[in-house]
Amino acid sequence: xxxxxxxxxxxxxxxxxxxxxxxxxxxxxxxxxxxxxxxxxxxxxxxxxxxxxxxxxxxxxxxxxxxxxxxxxxxxxxxxxxxxxxxxxxxxxxxxxxxxxxxxxxxxxxxxxxxxxxxxxxxxxxxxxxxxxxxxxxxxxxxxxxxxxxxxxxxxxxxxxxxxxxxxxxxxxxxxxxxxxxxxxxxxxxxxxxxxxxxxxxxxxxxxxxxxxxxxxxxxxxxxxxxxxxxxxxxxxxxxxxxxxxxxxxxxxxxxxxxxxxxxxxxxxxxxxxxxxxxxxxxxxxxxxxxxxxxxxxxxxxxxxxxxxxxxxxxxxxxxxxxxxxxxxxxxxxxxxxxxxxxxxxxxxxxxxxxxxxxxxxxxxxxxxxxxxxxxxxxxxxxxxxxxxxxxxxxxxxxxxxxxxxxxxxxxxxxxxxxxxxxxxxxxxxxxxxxxxxxxxxxxxxxxxxxxx
Amino acid sequence: xxxxxxxxxxxxxxxxxxxxxxxxxxxxxxxxxxxxxxxxxxxxxxxxxxxxxxxxxxxxxxxxxxxxxxxxxxxxxxxxxxxxxxxxxxxxxxxxxxxxxxxxxxxxxxxxxxxxxxxxxxxxxxxxxxxxxxxxxxxxxxxxxxxxxxxxxxxxxxxxxxxxxxxxxxxxxxxxxxxxxxxxxxxxxxxxxxxxxxxxxxxxxxxxxxxxxxxxxxxxxxxxxxxxxxxxxxxxxxxxxxxxxxxxxxxxxxxxxxxxxxxxxxxxxxxxxxxxxxxxxxxxxxxxxxxxxxxxxxxxxxxxxxxxxxxxxxxxxxxxxxxxxxxxxxxxxxxxxxxxxxxxxxxxxxxxxxxxxxxxxxxxxxxxxxxxxxxxxxxxxxxxxxxxxxxxxxxxxxxxxxxxxxxxxxxxxxxxxxxxxxxxxxxxxxxxxxxxxxxxxxxxxxxxxxxxx
Numbered sequence: 001x002x003x004x005x006x007x008x009x010x011x012x013x014x015x016x017x018x019x020x021x022x023x024x025x026x027x028x029x030x031x032x033x034x035x036x037x038x039x040x041x042x043x044x045x046x047x048x049x050x051x052x053x054x055x056x057x058x059x060x061x062x063x064x065x066x067x068x069x070x071x072x073x074x075x076x077x078x079x080x081x082x083x084x085x086x087x088x089x090x091x092x093x094x095x096x097x098x099x100x101x102x103x104x105x106x107x108x109x110x111x112x113x114x115x116x117x118x119x120x121x122x123x124x125x126x127x128x129x130x131x132x133x134x135x136x137x138x139x140x141x142x143x144x145x146x147x148x149x150x151x152x153x154x155x156x157x158x159x160x161x162x163x164x165x166x167x168x169x170x171x172x173x174x175x176x177x178x179x180x181x182x183x184x185x186x187x188x189x190x191x192x193x194x195x196x197x198x199x200x201x202x203x204x205x206x207x208x209x210x211x212x213x214x215x216x217x218x219x220x221x222x223x224x225x226x227x228x229x230x231x232x233x234x235x236x237x238x239x240x241x242x243x244x245x246x247x248x249x250x251x252x253x254x255x256x257x258x259x260x261x262x263x264x265x266x267x268x269x270x271x272x273x274x275x276x277x278x279x280x281x282x283x284x285x286x287x288x289x290x291x292x293x294x295x296x297x298x299x300x301x302x303x304x305x306x307x308x309x310x311x312x313x314x315x316x317x318x319x320x321x322x323x324x325x326x327x328x329x330x331x332x333x334x335x336x337x338x339x340x341x342x343x344x345x346x347x348x349x350x351x352x353x354x355x356x357x358x359x360x361x362x363x364x365x366x367x368x369x370x371x372x373x374x375x376x377x378x379x380x381x382x383x384x385x386x387x388x389x390x391x392x393x394x395x396x397x398x399x400x401x402x403x404x405x406x407x408x409x410x411x412x413x414x415x416x417x418x419x420x421x422x423x424x425x426x427x428x429x430x431x432x433x434x435x436x437x438x439x440x441x442x443x444x445x446x447x448x449x450x451x452x453x
Numbered sequence: 454x455x456x457x458x459x460x461x462x463x464x465x466x467x468x469x470x471x472x473x474x475x476x477x478x479x480x481x482x483x484x485x486x487x488x489x490x491x492x493x494x495x496x497x498x499x500x501x502x503x504x505x506x507x508x509x510x511x512x513x514x515x516x517x518x519x520x521x522x523x524x525x526x527x528x529x530x531x532x533x534x535x536x537x538x539x540x541x542x543x544x545x546x547x548x549x550x551x552x553x554x555x556x557x558x559x560x561x562x563x564x565x566x567x568x569x570x571x572x573x574x575x576x577x578x579x580x581x582x583x584x585x586x587x588x589x590x591x592x593x594x595x596x597x598x599x600x601x602x603x604x605x606x607x608x609x610x611x612x613x614x615x616x617x618x619x620x621x622x623x624x625x626x627x628x629x630x631x632x633x634x635x636x637x638x639x640x641x642x643x644x645x646x647x648x649x650x651x652x653x654x655x656x657x658x659x660x661x662x663x664x665x666x667x668x669x670x671x672x673x674x675x676x677x678x679x680x681x682x683x684x685x686x687x688x689x690x691x692x693x694x695x696x697x698x699x700x701x702x703x704x705x706x707x708x709x710x711x712x713x714x715x716x717x718x719x720x721x722x723x724x725x726x727x728x729x730x731x732x733x734x735x736x737x738x739x740x741x742x743x744x745x746x747x748x749x750x751x752x753x754x755x756x757x758x759x760x761x762x763x764x765x766x767x768x769x770x771x772x773x774x775x776x777x778x779x780x781x782x783x784x785x786x787x788x789x790x791x792x793x794x795x796x797x798x799x800x801x802x803x804x805x806x807x808x809x810x811x812x813x814x815x816x817x818x819x820x821x822x823x824x825x826x827x828x829x830x831x832x833x834x835x836x837x838x839x840x841x842x843x844x845x846x847x848x849x850x851x852x853x854x855x856x857x858x859x860x861x862x863x864x865x866x867x868x869x870x871x872x873x874x875x876x877x878x879x880x881x882x883x884x885x886x887x888x889x890x891x892x893x894x895x896x897x898x899x900x901x902x903x904x905x906x
Contacts, residue, residue: 021900040820043882057822290877302880305888309874309896320903321871331879340879367493369510398884402855408877409862418774421762424743424861426784426793427755429496431851435758443762447474450773 001026003315004087005106006077006251008032010041010301011282012108013062014308020067022316029070029100031077031089036133037062042301044136045157048143049164055133055140072098080105080255082275104277104315107252107265108308111245111283111299116152120215121241124223127215129241130161139240146170146237150226152212154180156332156339158242163197163334165240166204173234174204174242175226177211184330186345188360189393192377193339196395200335215239245299247284260286262297269322270314271307279314281307288325291343291390291411292352298326329408331401338400343391343411346381355384359444361437365397367429378403378437380417382445387416392438403438417442417449454479456768457540458559459530459704461485463494463754464735465561466515467761473520475769482523482553484530484542489586490515495754497589498610501596502617508586508593525551533558533708535728557730557768560705560718561761564698564736564752569605573668574694577676580668582694583614592693599623599690603679605665607633609785609792611695616650616787618693619657626687627657627695628679630664637783639798641813642846645830646792649848653788668692698752700737713739715750722775723767724760732767734760741778744796744843744864745805751779782861784854791853796844796864799834808837812897814890818850820882831856831890833870835898840869845891856891870895870902 003019005012008030016030040058047055064071072089075098079088087100113129115121128139143149143165151162151174159174159181166172180190194206207228216225216233226234247264258266258274264286271279282304289296298304303326310323331340349356358381364373376396383390392407394400410420421442427434435443456472458465461483469483493511500508517524525542528551532541540553566582568574581592596602596618604615604627612627612634619625633643647659660681669678669686679687700717711719711727717739724732735757742749751757756779763776784793802809811834817826829849836843845860847853863873874895880887888896 022904040822040882040887042880042887043820043822046883051824052822302878306875306877317903320906321874321899324875327877329877329879331881331884333881333883338881338884342877342879367496369493369496369505371504398851401879401884402858405855405859405876405878406862408879409859409866412872412876413862413866413868415866419865421774422759422777423858423865424759424780424782424795425755425858426782426795426854426861427495428784428786428791429493429499430786431784431791431854434493446774450770451475453773 001103002101003028003104003106004100004102005030005108006087007108007110008034008038008071009108009110009282010038011304011308012106013038014305015106015108015281015312016069017067018309018312019316020069022312027070029072031072031075031087033074033076033092035073039133041133044130044133045160045164047136048140048161049167055136059133077251080251080278082255082278085277102277104279106311107273107278107280107284108282109248109251109284112248113241114243114246115241116243118152118212118215120217120223123221124215124217124239125221126223126237127239127241130157131245139238142238143168143170148234148236149173149238149240150175150212150234150236151240151242153177153242153244155242155244156181156184156330158240159334160332161240161242162204163201166201167335169203172204174206175210175212175228176206176208183348184328184341184345185339185393186347186379189377189379189395192395196337197334245283247297249284252280252284260295262286262295264297269324270318271311271323272314279311281311287323290325290327292348296326296328298328300326300328300330302329327408327411329404331404337395338398339395340400340404341391341393342404342408343389344381345391345393349381349390354390356390357382357384357445357449359441359448361440361444363437363440364433365399366432367434370429376433376437378441380407380438380441380445382417382449384449387418387449388414389417389420394437399432402432403436406436406438417445421446454556455554456481456557456559457553457555458483458561459540460561460563461487461491461524462561462563462735463491464757464761465559466491467758468559468561468734468765469522470520471762471765472769473522475765480523481521482525484525484528484540486527486529486545488526492586494586497583497586498613498617500589501593501614502620508589512586530704533704533731535708535731538730555730557732559764560726560731560733560737561735562701562704562737564700566694567696567699568694569696571605571665571668573670573676574605574692576674577668577670577692578674579676579690580692580694583610584698592691595691596621596623601687601689602626602691602693603628603665603687603689604693604695606630606695606697608695608697609634609637609783611693612787613785614693614695615657616654619654620788622656625657627659628663628665628681629659629661636801637781637794637798638792638846639800639832642830642832642848645848649790650787698736700750702737705733705737713748715739715748717750722777723771724764724776725767732764734764740776743778743780745801749779749781751781753779753781753783755782780861780864782857784857790848791851792848793853793857794844794846795857795861796842797834798844798846799832802834802843807843809843810835810837810898810902812894812901814893814897816890816893817886818852819885820887823882829886829890831894833860833891833894833898835870835902837902840871840902841867842870842873847890852885855885856889859889859891870898874899
């Protein structure tokens with residue numbers, strides 16, 4: 001059996017190595033335009049923030065010879081010839097063409113940074129979006145002598161870069177046209193995030209409801225000023241574009257594969273595309289949101305890695321694992337606080353027609369008498385019609401992932417708030433709060449909802 | 454409606470206050486033999502270890518007048534007269550008798566420390582079991598000038614006291630007749646705990662397979678030496694008895710309530726005893742183990758608190774919440790590491806007739822390239838017949854609760870390992886490992902089990 005994996009990010013890598021772990025015989029070829037083995041994109045903000053000296057710390061050395069994985073570096077896949085089952089590729093060094101026969105193709109072409117339609121944003125030589133490891137290096141170097149930076153947009157990763165730069169002492173202004181991490185947190189929690197980050201980082205300033213109107217470039221093509229929609233002129237040494245990503249589906253589109261309403265490649269529970277011999281995983285693939293049951297294009301690494309595992313199994317052992325969809329369970333660290341969410345926000349739930357009940361809890365991550373306790377915010381959203389949980393948001397210590405993953409399991413099993421109140425959760429004062437924030441929220445909702453019945 | 458709560462530990466307290474939150478009118482009386490409001494027993498080892506100056510830090514002030522809860526301090530309940538629906542009590546100060554009419558009684562009489570049948574253990578004036586806050590004070594004061602301490606038994610709490618004392622610089626010897634935390638961790642994980650704790654604490658020494666044979670008392674009645682089953686003589690300034698607890702059911706027994714095979718009071722899903730107007734919660738109550746489906750007497754605070762919530766609801770709003778049983782999900786901190794488990798150990802599962810597959814993972818709590826990563830051990834046990842998860846154990850950072858609570862939810866919903874592999878779990882390098890230890894274990898089990906199908 002011959003398998004061609006197109007793209008060697010975290011998902012292509014995971015798919016190839018998982019497939020090898022399950023099938024020692026199949027021929028695996030991975031194609032990527034770059035030359036490095038693989039790296040950990042989620043750690044790039046820490047390199048920018050100075051936790052590591054440079055990007056080499058987060059690049060992984062692989063032993064593909066030992067694993068018998070054929071790795072075509074610096075090659076670009078140019079066509080998927082479905083009729084003849086051949087992936088055509090070209091060497092970016094020699095222009096030599098390669099034909100790769102396949103039984104299965106795994107498309108893992110990822111995503112590309114979105115650039116908002118603002119004058120000068122495409123031309124400016126010091127406009128960066130943190131997408132590839134090369135971007136990390138560029139931002140890190142540009143930041144070395146920078147005094148001012150403007151961040152356009154408030155995506156989760158954009159805010160990571162913003163907080164890391166502000167933490168390094170650079171005056172950082174974040175232009176937020178509409179909302180903080182719009183798809184991930186509700187406006188009320190966005191406000192808390194803004195407040196907490198500005199309190200922690202004197203060099204960080206959010207400009208809310210304000211967008212960039214125009215970037216002013218100097219003669220060498222570098223942005224020196226950002227003019228806002230309010231007419232304010234912001235001096236800057238570099239610009240971070242933080243408007244999120246869009247799926248990279250050129251190859252799939254040209255091959256005639258079905259593209260969904262999200263702009264990503266349609267996949268089924270086995271991660272097969274409209275061609276059953278072609279699978280798609282990661283940022284370029286569309287899947288279902290498990291709560292809304294609507295198509296979604298999740299750009300989360302965790303979603304991609306889970307897809308990789310299932311895609312490998314679909315090829316090696318069809319039917320043993322399935323990928324029913326995503327909950328967009330995410331966590332992002334901003335200096336000493338973590339922000340996360342899972343499932344639907346209350347805003348999204350209401351837009352979808354759910355009648356929601358929600359609880360907002362401000363508590364600690366540990367019992368109030370513990371000297372090292374810290375503030376903890378938790379919001380839980382429930383469907384009043386079915387009592388089912390819809391989603392949650394949290395801001396606080398590492399304990400956020402505990403609370404949010406509990407909700408993730410509850411969402412996966414479509415649990416009601418009553419059922420989740422039955423959950424047997426462990427406790428020790430040195431580790432966590434006696435009554436979990438998620439449980440405090442459940443108790444609040446129980447009183448709110450059940451009292452009227 | 455009149456409700457009498459007998460016992461004012463964490464469960465009695467939670468039941469009374471939860472009931473009040475749901476029902477503003479009912480008459481609530483709480484009876485307790487002690488005089489303090491309420492305290493946090495799980496934090497007592499930290500007082501002994503010196504995190505707090507004394508026990509006052511972990512005593513809670515309550516406003517029972519505002520909550521209109523009638524609190525009979527220094528009173529002992531002497532009889533539950535079921536025929537006339539009266540709880541009889543006596544003042545421990547004045548010997549005055551009180552008759553309390555009831556519609557419901559909640560028995561929350563807790564447990565008592567077990568003392569193993571060793572010569573001198575009952576007589577020794579410096580033999581302590583950490584059960585009540587008075588014990589905490591006694592142990593803390595006895596430890597002030599102590600050079601040597603012998604701990605008899607290896608219960609979870611006994612080991613907390615042992616590690617705290619060793620951490621304070623006292624030579625601490627732990628006699629382990631059979632196994633470390635026998636009901637909670639497997640022998641292989643017990644060995645890891647012993648190794649890690651001895652590495653961290655030069656003053657701590659485990660004597661494995663060795664018990665105390667006799668305690669030698671001086672003329673004043675204080676133990677000065679412990680003679681082991683190997684004939685060794687261990688000098689000691691105090692002795693900690695760490696043989697666990699037994700349910701306190703005297704009152705329930707005398708009232709003719711059904712006592713189960715565990716020695717605790719039989720309860721149903723509403724926490725009602727064999728008399729439907731009498732409920733039992735906490736250490737004195739028997740419930741079901743959700744995995745084994747066998748009766749169990751959980752002495753965990755978390756179990757008691759969950760029971761309290763349901764018991765209050767059974768009275769205030771019958772049928773809205775149920776208590777199907779416990780998973781014995783627990784976590785205990787030993788200096789900088791945490792040990793936890795949930796569900797069945799592999800040993801227990803095998804004894805119950807399960808055909809098990811298990812995975813043992815040694816990894817980190819964060820990605821290997823993160824400077825502050827620490828070792829993380831995780832064990833997962835699965836039923837080969839049904840693919841259902843049976844239990845898990847973990848040793849490591851605070852991240853243990855995240856992994857174990859995920860398993861707790863999976864156990865509650867009787868999930869297979871394939872289903873849990875679908876779980877959408879969040880990730881950020883600063884917070885946790887890319888592939889969760891629980892997921893690594895699931896992948897290992899998937900390969901082990903599915904490859905043969």
